[in-house]
Every structure is written in C-alpha cells, then in structure tokens.
Amino acid sequence: xxxxxxxxxxxILGLLLSVLLCGLSVKDLNSSGKQISQNILSLSxxxxxxxxxxxxxxxxxxxxxxxxxxxVFNNSxxxxxxxxxxxxxxxxxxxxxxxxxxVLTLFIFLFLIKSRExxxxxxxxxxxxxxxxxxxxxxxxxxxxNPFNYLFPIPTEGLGLNPILQDPALAIHPPILxxxxxxxxxxxxxxxxxxxxxxxxxxxxxxIKKWVLVSWVFLTxxxxxxxxxxxxxxxxxxxxxxxxxxxxxxxxxLTLTALLHCIIVLERRSxxxxxxxxxxxxxFTLSMCGTFLVRSGILNSVHTFANDPARGIFILIFxxxxxxxxxxxxxxxxxxxxxxxxxxxxxxxxxxxLINNWFMxxxxxxxxxxxxxxxxxxxxxxxxxxxxxxxxxxxxxPFLIPFLFFxxxxxxxxxxxxKIENKKSLIVTFIxxxxxxxxxxxxxxxxxxxYTILISAALFLxxxxxxxxxxxxxxxxxxxxxxxxxxLLILSILFNSILSSEIITNxxxxxxxxxxxxxxxxxxxxxKKESNFNSIIAxxxxxxxxxxxxxxKPEIRIYNQPEIITSEADIKTxxxxxxxxxxxxxxxxEYFNIRYQVKPFMLWIWISVLLLSFGGLISLFKxxxxx
Amino acid sequence: xxxxxxKLRFLFLALILSxxxxxxxxxxxxxxxxxxYFQSPSEIKLSVELDKKKIxxxxxxxxxxxxxxxxxxxxxITDFKNEINVIYSGAVPNLFAEGxxxxxxxxxxxxxxxxxxxxxxxxxxxxxxxxVKEAIGDK
Numbered sequence: 001x002x003x004x005x006x007x008x009x010x011x012i013l014g015l016l017l018s019v020l021l022c023g024l025s026v027k028d029l030n031s032s033g034k035q036i037s038q039n040i041l042s043l044s045x046x047x048x049x050x051x052x053x054x055x056x057x058x059x060x061x062x063x064x065x066x067x068x069x070x071x072v073f074n075n076s077x078x079x080x081x082x083x084x085x086x087x088x089x090x091x092x093x094x095x096x097x098x099x100x101x102x103v104l105t106l107f108i109f110l111f112l113i114k115s116r117e118x119x120x121x122x123x124x125x126x127x128x129x130x131x132x133x134x135x136x137x138x139x140x141x142x143x144x145x146n147p148f149n150y151l152f153p154i155p156t157e158g159l160g161l162n163p164i165l166q167d168p169a170l171a172i173h174p175p176i177l178x179x180x181x182x183x184x185x186x187x188x189x190x191x192x193x194x195x196x197x198x199x200x201x202x203x204x205x206x207x208i209k210k211w212v213l214v215s216w217v218f219l220t221x222x223x224x225x226x227x228x229x230x231x232x233x234x235x236x237x238x239x240x241x242x243x244x245x246x247x248x249x250x251x252x253x254l255t256l257t258a259l260l261h262c263i264i265v266l267e268r269r270s271x272x273x274x275x276x277x278x279x280x281x282x283x284f285t286l287s288m289c290g291t292f293l294v295r296s297g298i299l300n301s302v303h304t305f306a307n308d309p310a311r312g313i314f315i316l317i318f319x320x321x322x323x324x325x326x327x328x329x330x331x332x333x334x335x336x337x338x339x340x341x342x343x344x345x346x347x348x349x350x351x352x353x354l355i356n357n358w359f360m361x362x363x364x365x366x367x368x369x370x371x372x373x374x375x376x377x378x379x380x381x382x383x384x385x386x387x388x389x390x391x392x393x394x395x396x397x398p399f400l401i402p403f404l405f406f407x408x409x410x411x412x413x414x415x416x417x418x419k420i421e422n423k424k425s426l427i428v429t430f431i432x433x434x435x436x437x438x439x440x441x442x443x444x445x446x447x448x449x450x451y452t453i454l455i456s457a458a459l460f461l462x463x464x465x466x467x468x469x470x471x472x473x474x475x476x477x478x479x480x481x482x483x484x485x486x487x488l489l490i491l492s493i494l495f496n497s498i499l500s501s502e503i504i505t506n507x508x509x510x511x512x513x514x515x516x517x518x519x520x521x522x523x524x525x526x527x528k529k530e531s532n533f534n535s536i537i538a539x540x541x542x543x544x545x546x547x548x549x550x551x552x553k554p555e556i557r558i559y560n561q562p563e564i565i566t567s568e569a570d571i572k573t574x575x576x577x578x579x580x581x582x583x584x585x586x587x588x589x590e591y592f593n594i595r596y597q598v599k600p601f602m603l604w605i606w607i608s609v610l611l612l613s614f615g616g617l618i619s620l621f622k623x624x625x626x627x
Numbered sequence: 628x629x630x631x632x633x634k635l636r637f638l639f640l641a642l643i644l645s646x647x648x649x650x651x652x653x654x655x656x657x658x659x660x661x662x663x664y665f666q667s668p669s670e671i672k673l674s675v676e677l678d679k680k681k682i683x684x685x686x687x688x689x690x691x692x693x694x695x696x697x698x699x700x701x702x703x704i705t706d707f708k709n710e711i712n713v714i715y716s717g718a719v720p721n722l723f724a725e726g727x728x729x730x731x732x733x734x735x736x737x738x739x740x741x742x743x744x745x746x747x748x749x750x751x752x753x754x755x756x757x758x759v760k761e762a763i764g765d766k
Contacts, residue, residue, distance in 0.1 A: 384665035
C-alpha cells in the first residue's frame with residue numbers, strides 16, 4: 001500500500017524534475033561557465049534516484065504480493081516462486097515501461113558524468129533532447145499505463161504471470177534488451193545535439209562510438225537470450241521464427257551495426273557525417289517503433305498481452321513528434337563539411353564500409369517490408385495475410401554470399417586507396433574450400449550448387465579471420481573476433497538447418513516407435529506437484545542409429561494461475577548436437593503427441609553470437625586504435 | 628561537355644537508382660509468392676475457385692470432432708455457419724482442444740477437406756487470434 005504511493009509520487013516528482021531540467025538547461029546554454037552547472041548534474045541524479053525508488057517500490061509490491069496494486073494483481077500470484085515474483089515486475093507492460101524509463105534516466109546521467117571533456121553546449125543539448133524523450137515516456141507511463149493503479153476492494157489472490165514467461169532466460173532478457181534499445185536514445189539525442197552545434201566530427205565520432213558499442217553489445221546479447229528462450233520454451237525446436245516481434249528487435253540491430261561501421265569512417269576520416277546522423281535517428285526510431293508495434297497489440301504474438309489502442313495512439317503521436325523534430329533539426333542545422341576533399345578510390349576501406357552499409361540497408365528493407373506489409377494490407381483492404389520464413393530466406397540467403405566475401409576482403413583494404421594483395425592465393429583458397437564443401441554436403445541438400453557457394457563463402461570468411469587472428473596478433477582484434485563470430489554463426493545456422501532431422505508422432509504409454517535409424521520408447525509418466533503447477537513428467541528412451549541410448553524427460557506443466565498448460569522440452573546438449581524432445585497433451589485422449597529433433601551445432605549458434613558481442617566488448621575496452 | 632566529376636556523380640546516382648528499383652521489384656515479387664492468406668470456413672465455401680496456394684484457416688475446433696490415431700489428428704474447424712474437415716499429421720500445440728480457437732496452415736483438397744501442415748500455437752487461453760474473432764463474429 002505504502003510502496004504503491006511512494007512509487008507513484010516518485011514518478012510524478014521525476015516528471016517535474018524533467019521539466020525543471022529542461023528549463024535549467026536552456027538557461028545554462030547561454031551562461032558563460034565552461035562546465036555544466038552543478039545543479040543540473042545533481043538534479044539529473046535526483047531524477048534517477050526517483051525512478052529507481054519508483055521501480056524498487058514496484059518490485060517490493062510484487063515481492064509482498066500486494067494485490068491492491070492492479071499491476072501486481074494482473075501479473076502475480078502468491079504461490080509463485082520469489083524469483084519470478086521479482087522478474088514479473090518487468091514481465092508485464094506497465095513494469096517494462098518503468099524499466100525503459102529507468103534505463104533512460106540512468107543513461108543520461110552516465111552520459112553527463114562520462115562526457116566532461118566534451119563541449120558544454122553539446123552536452124546540455126544532449127540532455128535537453130534526452131529529457132524530451134524522458135518526458136514523453138513519463139507521460140506515457142502516467143497517463144496510459146500507470147503501474148501503481150489502486151484496486152479496491154483488495155483482491156485476495158492475483159491472476160498470475162503467464163507461465164511461459166516464468167523462465168530464467170526471460171527474466172533477464174527484457175533488461176538486457178532494453179539496455180540496448182534505450183542506449184540508442186543517447187545516440188539519438190547526442191547526434192541531434194552534435195548537428196545543432198555543427199560538431200559531427202572526428203572527436204564526436206570517437207566519443208559516441210563507445211555508446212554505440214554499448215548499445216550494440218547489449219542488443220546483440222538481448223536478442224540472443226530471447227532466441228534461446230524461444231528455442232527451448234516454445235517447443236518448436238527453432239531459434240528464429242521471423243515472428244514480427246523478433247523482426248522488430250532485429251531492425252534496430254541492423255541499423256546499429258551499420259552505424260557501428262560507419263562511425264569508424266567518421267572517427268578516422270571525418271566524412272559520412274550526414275549518413276551517421278541519419279543512421280542514429282533511424283536506429284532510435286526503429287527501437288521506438290518496436291515498442292509501438294509490440295505494445296499496441298497490432299502484432300499478434302506471444303509478447304502482446306494487454307491490447308490497448310490508447311497506448312498505441314500515444315506512442316504513434318510521440319513517435320511522429322520525434323521524427324519530425326529530428327528531421328527538422330537535421331535539415332535546418334546540418335552542414336556538410338565540404339572543405340576537405342572526400343575523394344576516395346573505389347577500392348578502399350571507406351568503400352568497403354559503405355558496401356557493408358548498403359547490405360545492412362537491404363536486409364533492413366526486407367525485414368521491414370515483411371513485418372509491416374501485412375499490417376498495411378490489413379488496414380487498407382482488411383485482407384489477412386502472414387509472411388512466412390520462406391520470404392526472408394529467399395531474399396536474404398543469396399545476398400549473404402557477396403556480403404561474406406566483402407566481409408573477408410574489406411578489413412584487409414587500406415584507407416583512401418588500396419589494392420587487393422595475393423589475389424591468386426585468395427582465389428585458390430576459395431576454390432579449395434568450395435570443393436571441400438561440395439564433398440561434405442553432397443548428399444545432404446537438394447540445392448547443392450547454391451549451398452556449396454554459400455557455405456564456402458562462410459568458410460572463406462572463417463579462415464581469413466582465423467588467419468588474421470594468428471598472423472597479425474592483436475592488431476584490430478575486435479573486428480577480427482566479431483567477424484570470426486559472424487562467420488561461425490552463419491556456418492552453424494546453415495549446418496543446423498541442413499542437418500536437422502525431426503520425427504513427429506502420436507504415441508501411447510508403453511509403446512515403441514521405430515523409425516529408420518532408431519527407436520523411441522515411451523516408458524512411463526510420473527506426476528509431481530509444485531507450488532504453482534502440477535507436472536506430468538514423461539520418461540522416454542531413445543536409441544539412435546549407433547545403438548546409443550539416451551533418456552529424455554519432457555514435461556507438461558499445468559499451471560494453477562492462470563490455468564495454462566505448457567510443454568517443457570527436454571534437451572540433451574553436447575558439443576556437436578542437441579537432442580530435443582517435446583511432448584504435448586491432447587486433452588482427454590490417451591495419445592501423447594511428441595516431437596523429437598536432432599539439431600547439430602545448436603550450441604555453436606549461441607557461442608558464435610557471444611563471440612560476436614565479445615568483439616564489441618574488446619573494442620570498447622581497448623584504448624589505442626588500430627593501425 | 629560535363630566535367631568528369633559530374634559524370635561520375637550521374638553514374639553513381641543511376642547505379643543507386645537502378646539497384647533500388649531492382650531490389651524493390653525483387654522484394655515485391657517474393658512477397659507475392661510467399662504470403663499466406665487467411666480464410667474462414669464460410670469464405671472457402673463461398674469461393675468460386677479453389678485456392679491452390681498455401682492458406683490459413685481459422686475458427687473453432689468443433690466439439691467432439693477430434694479423432695486421433697498414431698499418425699494423424701483429424702478435426703473440424705467451424706465458424707458456426709460453415710465447417711471444414713482438417714487432416715493433420717504433426718505436433719499440436721498445448722492449447723489445442725475442442726471448443727477452442729485454432730488456426731491451421733496448409734492446403735485445400737477440396738471445399739470440405741483441408742490438409743494442414745502446421746497448427747499455430749497460441750499461448751494464452753483467453754487469447755483469440757483477431758482473424759478468428761472476425762471470422763466467428765461476436766460469438
């Protein structure tokens with residue numbers, strides 16, 4: 001009860017501080033001091049404290065199962081384990097927005113204390129733009145999704161958290177993803193500030209690159225966590241479904257990756273200024289669009305629980321204001337720096353990075369159109385369609401081939417003008433790899449020629465980066481590690497999709513299902529009672545083609561509140577392959593529906609994403625620049 | 628006539644423009660081939676021509692219509708005006724049950740029989756796909 005009040009009023013105080021901070025920044029903009037006035041720093045810190053207090057009090061309400069709070073009532077239950085009570089705080093719409101707000105205020109405070117050597121006006125303007133976003137989110141939370149709504153009479157029991165969200169990976173997925181999403185807000189604000197101050201320069205590039213890297217690393221890991229969760233929890237055995245909600249997180253990742261690359265051009269050669277600014281604006285806009293699409297209920301997917309049109313309209317209006325504001329600032333203030341000649345030879349590091357950007361933009365437009373087109377068609381013709389994985393595969397896979405080649409060659413080029421060295425040995429390497437690949441996958445796929453080229457292109461990147469890693473020692477190691485991770489990712493995904501096998505059947509207890517390579521024996525079931533669910537654990541013995549037997553125990557959980565049945569897959573992970581078994585209950589029938597999958601290189605998909613983000617981390621912590 | 632720089636710029640612009648057009652064309656083309664339309668049992672009954680492409684059918688699983696054997700699941704999807712028989716061999720989602728909403732993806736055999744290749748999982752008992760809501764009206 002008390003926590004409720006404290007949380008609510010802290011939010012209002014936080015909003016008031018935002019307005020105050022805006023006023024103070026405008027005043028400080030014209031004052032003569034060299035540093036930002038101490039008041040602004042303290043107030044910004046105070047604002048952060050208020051949001052933290054508000055967030056903590058919501059957590060407290062969840063821990064205490066205080067059902068006088070509507071959010072707690074809707075999303076919690078007394079029998080839920082403590083861990084999920086806490087993670088339930090951000091597992092719902094209201095709480096997750098509060099988390100957005102928390103990260104927004106945290107980042108602007110960190111920005112202020114980490115940018116002391118930057119020009120004062122630029123810092124103040126960044127603060128100003130960031131506060132505009134923060135005000136928007138404060139209003140959004142308070143007006144449409146207040147997490148502290150009071151309920152009377154106080155219910156004795158809550159409605160419970162959706163069981164598929166009661167999961168360790170999903171407990172940390174939103175905070176990590178949000179750190180990435182919201183991190184782009186700093187890039188957005190500071191690029192606008194830099195534009196108004198005509199400060200889009202080498203120095204700015206070096207300083208903002210850190211923020212780009214931070215957001216990128218978090219976004220990458222956040223997406224991966226969501227994907228891991230989808231893999232073992234949704235029971236389809238895949239890790240990426242081209243579901244709109246996944247696409248929406250991939251889109252800012254693509255622009256952020258593009259930005260990460262061309263920021264390097266900016267910090268080295270101080271060109272491409274407009275492009276950097278446009279990418280910064282786009283990235284944040286896409287993050288906001290993501291929130292809009294997911295939270296408004298336009299997309300139907302696992303993430304949309306509460307569908308409220310008012311929220312959608314609010315975010316839409318807010319989004320429009322931000323876009324108009326940022327484009328207005330861009331066109332009014334931005335001056336292309338024409339003093340320096342920006343002549344570059346067609347074969348140079350600059351062009352290779354531009355090529356990367358072109359590919360990123362292409363991938364972005366594919367994902368964007370695939371995600372938005374169904375919504376668009378629904379609005380204008382009320383025709384319902386869905387765009388499936390074949391669309392994305394068809395449009396993205398072929399373009400990966402040149403993309404991988406440029407990725408292996410680009411980093412070897414010099415700035416301004418370059419030539420490719422050792423052309424012959426590169427071509428020979430590729431041909432050898434292609435022949436090798438051909439023999440490896442000869443009997444595995446129908447589309448042999450295409451996959452041979454694609455896989456050998458990935459192998460080409462794999463070996464060139466590996467060679468680089470050993471020969472050049474630690475020169476530009478971040479780039480090499482990240483590119484190596486990417487090649488490993490593509491290879492694992494390709495081999496995973498080519499080599500995976502699946503068996504789906506309906507089976508009774510005690511039955512044996514024999515397939516061409518082995519057999520599945522359904523031994524027995526056991527029932528167990530947990531605090532908030534009953535579970536049926538099935539014991540399966542699976543004999544594979546080599547005669548090796550493993551035991552898998554998939555589970556069906558019947559949750560008490562809300563009454564939902566979920567399947568928990570049982571997965572045996574080894575270095576080379578995952579064995580995945582999931583079981584479904586068809587209500588009131590004696591048959592159990594099972595799906596058994598063998599998925600090679602599953603583990604390597606996660607490892608390679610970690611390597612990819614590790615590359616980003618190295619770059620963040622290394623002081624000296626390459627070359 | 629024009630300087631070298633201007634010429635180069637034109638060439639560059641033309642290149643960008645043509646590649647953009649090409650890409651848009653490519654995307655729209657594959658969009659056309661890969662979209663899946665949603666239909667209700669009534670729409671299928673009323674349609675003049677049989678849709679040969681992959682479609683989605685949505686509605687309610689008719690009470691007492693589910694038949695299971697070791698390789699197949701058979702059931703009837705109804706929108707309370709018309710119904711259609713579905714033959715499916717694959718994994719059914721947890722919340723698949725008689726009297727609940729369902730969306731099946733697959734191919735029409737004829738106006739009364741539908742071979743499903745996928746049954747879409749819905750993860751909330753109270754959740755109903757908007758398509759289904761629309762298909763069965765206010766019921």
